[in-house]
Amino acid sequence: MIQAVYCEEKCIANISVEAENKKKRRFGKTMNIKTNNLNHSISRGSFLITNKIALLFLCVLTYLFSNALRAELTQSIDRTNIHAGETFVLTLQINEEIDEQPDLSLIPKEFTVLSNSQYQQSSYVNGRGSTVKGWKIKLSTLKTGNITIPSIAVGHLKSTPIKLFIKDTSDRVTLGGQKKAIFLESEVDNKSVYVQQQIIYTVRLFRAVNTHYARLSEPYAGDSIIEKLGEDVQYNKTIDNTRYLVTERRYAIFPQNSGSLKIDSVNFTADVNDPNQRNRNRFLNTTRPISVNSKEKMITVKPQPAKSSNPWIPAKSVVLADKWTPQTQELTVGEPITWTLLLTAQGLSEAQLPAIELPKVAGLQWYPDTPQKERQVNENGLLAQRIEKLAVIPSKEGTLTIPEIKVSWWDVKTDSQKTASIPARTFNVKASIQDVSTSNKIPTMISPVNSTQNQGNNSNISLWQNISGALFILWLITLTAYFFKSGSSQNIKNKNMKNPNKETPISLNEKSSLSSLNKSIKSNNANDIEKDLIVWINCLSDKNIFSIGDLLKSISDSNLKQKLNDIEQQRYAKKGNANSDYQCNLNKDDLSHIRHSLTSSVNKSDSSEIPSLY
Structure with a gap:
């Protein structure tokens, strides 16, 4: 009985111990589970934080990388079929707002930069803005073949080179x-x-x-x-x-x-x-x-021919003419007269015309003005003119001769040396009126010398009175001569005004030049006709007439104009186009018309006009 009770208590104790152990095991397991859950939670939180940091870092890298990809400089041309001399447009574009400008010095020297314009465009899409900036550069080149436009820098960015093939240009x-x-x-x-x-x-x-x-x-x-x-x-x-x-x-x-x-x-x-x-x-x-x-x-x-002269003047034609203002064969000591020399050359510029060399003439003094240089353009190119004006003053009376003046030139049409000249001219130089007056000596009355002082004083007074009287007579003679000369000039002027249609008397110089002109007309030589015609018309008037073109401005008759145009056309015609059967149609009536057209304007001017240089 006692053993049975003991066994039962022992069993109960074991059961209690086992239950306690189960309870401990269950508690321990629960604690382990909680511990494990806590550790798992901590680990999961750390992982989430790490992921967020990594994601943030990845976003930053993506943003920076996307910006690096977005900042790009592109280079392009508007066309590829390009010929030498043609223009084309090079475009530089960047999708970023930047302050720098492209370095155009990197463009090769074979290219010519004609223009450079800048543009900028901004847009907003879904709340996001973007900016595009660019440059349009117009270029051209005369070089043909393969040419490369190198990389061009804008700030820290560089473009990609472009290879071109420039074609040859035809006509x-x-x-x-x-x-x-x-x-x-x-x-x-x-x-x-x-x-x-x-x-x-x-x-x-x-x-x-x-x-x-x-x-x-x-x-x-x-x-x-x-x-x-x-x-x-x-x-x-x-x-x-x-x-x-x-x-x-x-x-x-x-x-x-x-x-x-x-x-x-x-x-x-x-x-x-x-x-x-x-x-x-x-x-x-x-x-x-x-x-x-x-x-x-x-x-x-x-090169210049060895047989040619200097200065070297290669021209199609050269004409040397002169005129005197006023037209006269008689000069007066001490009185100036204007002499104008005209050198005209076809096929030269005015800078190629040399100065005209003047001879030294005893008894004449030259006072040159600044030369005038002019040019005209006609169908034969440049027509150059050199105008030299001189004041000529005789210093002694008698007969003076200005020798012939020559200018040598090379005729490129006939390939030969030629000479343009002004013929020698003789003048009769008379003494001035003042010299003539002073040469007439007037006797002076001298009273006998007395020994007394009063008689000496009266003699001195009488001497001065006689001298004063002589000077007064000289003054009267000079004054009378002046009024006589002025009256004669006025009478001549009045006669010309009363008879405007009356032919002006022909001077000796005009007569000789007219004779040469008539001979040239008969020979039908257009070169000689124009040369002698210019010399003759410059003897008629003070107008600056250097060519037939200048003369046509003063001619109103249409038939005469046509004849003058025919002369000029025949003269400058090329060898193959020249008319071998050319006949000059100028007649006496035509020359009279020219003379009247030029002298009528001279008669209207004041004949007592002072020469232009003085």
């Missing part, structure tokens, strides 16, 4: 199937010239389409002087049923060294409407730039 442009829509022609009047001889270079631009921003370059010919001849001439011309607007431009080229001379191509650039561009938006530009070049010209320049 014509094809548009819309029309092979010669625009083309250039050039020509020279002579391919073999002497040094400093004039070359007429002509450029003609033919356009069958409208152009915009047109530009025609100037010619270049090495070591030469180039002068433009007048303004551009425009006219219409039809070629192969196509109507062209022709622009003609002429130049005078004077080579300065002998040898081979190359006249470079002249370039024409413009924008034209491109029919190949089909653009629905009428506000967009549908034009494209074009460029055409003329052909080069080679000239042979010969």
Whole structure:
């Protein structure tokens, strides 16, 4: 019994112990679970924090990387089919707001920068803003072949290089199937010239389409002087049923060294409407730039001939003429008279005309004025003129002769040395009126000398009275001569005014020049006719007449004008175009008309006018 109770208590104790142990185990397990849960929570929180930091770091990197990708400098051109001399546009664009400007010094020297414009565009999409900034640079080049536009820097950014192939430019442009829509022609009047001889270079631009921003370059010919001849001439011309607007431009080229001379191509650039561009938006530009070049010209320049004289004057014609103001064969000692020398050359610039050498004449004094240099433009190029005026004052009476004055020049048409001259002229120089008056001695009455002082004083008084009387008589003689001369001049002037249609008396100088002119007319030599005609008309008036063109301004008769034009045309005609059967139609009535036209204006002027230099 006792053992049974003991066993039961022991069992109960074991059960209690086991229950306690289970309880402890359950509590321990719970504690472990809580501990594990706590550790897991801590670990999970740390992981989340780490992830957030990493995500934030990744966002920062993405932002920075996206900005680096977004800041990009691009470089492009508007077209690739480019010919030498044509313009094209280089565009630099950056999608970032930046203050720096592109470094255009990196563009090669083969390119010409014509313009540089800047633009900027801003936009907002879904609340986000963006900015685009760019530059449009217009370029052109005359070099052909492969050319590279290098990388251009804008701030810290650089663009990608672009390779181009520039095609050679022809002398014509094809548009819309029309092979010669625009083309250039050039020509020279002579391919073999002497040094400093004039070359007429002509450029003609033919356009069958409208152009915009047109530009025609100037010619270049090495070591030469180039002068433009007048303004551009425009006219219409039809070629192969196509109507062209022709622009003609002429130049005078004077080579300065002998040898081979190359006249470079002249370039024409413009924008034209491109029919190949089909653009629905009428506000967009549908034009494209074009460029055409003329052909080069080679000239042979010969040196100055050994047998030629100096100064070297290579010209088509040279005329030396003179005129005296007033026209007279009689000079007076001490009284000035104006002498005008006219040197005219066809095919030279005024800077090439030399000074006229004057001979020394005993009894004559020269007082030259500043020479005048002028130029005119005609179909034969430049017409140069040198005008020298001198005051001529005789210093002694008698007969004085001014010898012949010559200017040697080289005739480029006949390839020979020639001489332009003014014939010798003789004057009769008379003494001045004052010299004549003082030469007439008037005797003075001298009273006998008395020994007394009063008689001496009376003698001195009488002497001074006689001298005063003599001076008074001289003054009266001078005054009378002056009024007599003025009255004679006034009578001559009144007679001329009363008879304006009456022919002016022919002077000896005019008579000789008229005789030479008549001989030239009979010989039908246009060169001699114009030369003698200019000499003759300069004997008639004080007008500055150097050529037939100047004379035509004073002629009203249409038939006479036509005859004068025929002379000028025959004279300057080329060898192949000259009329071998030319007959000069000038007659006596024509010469009388010319004389009347020139002398009538002289009679209207004051004959007592003081010479221009004094």
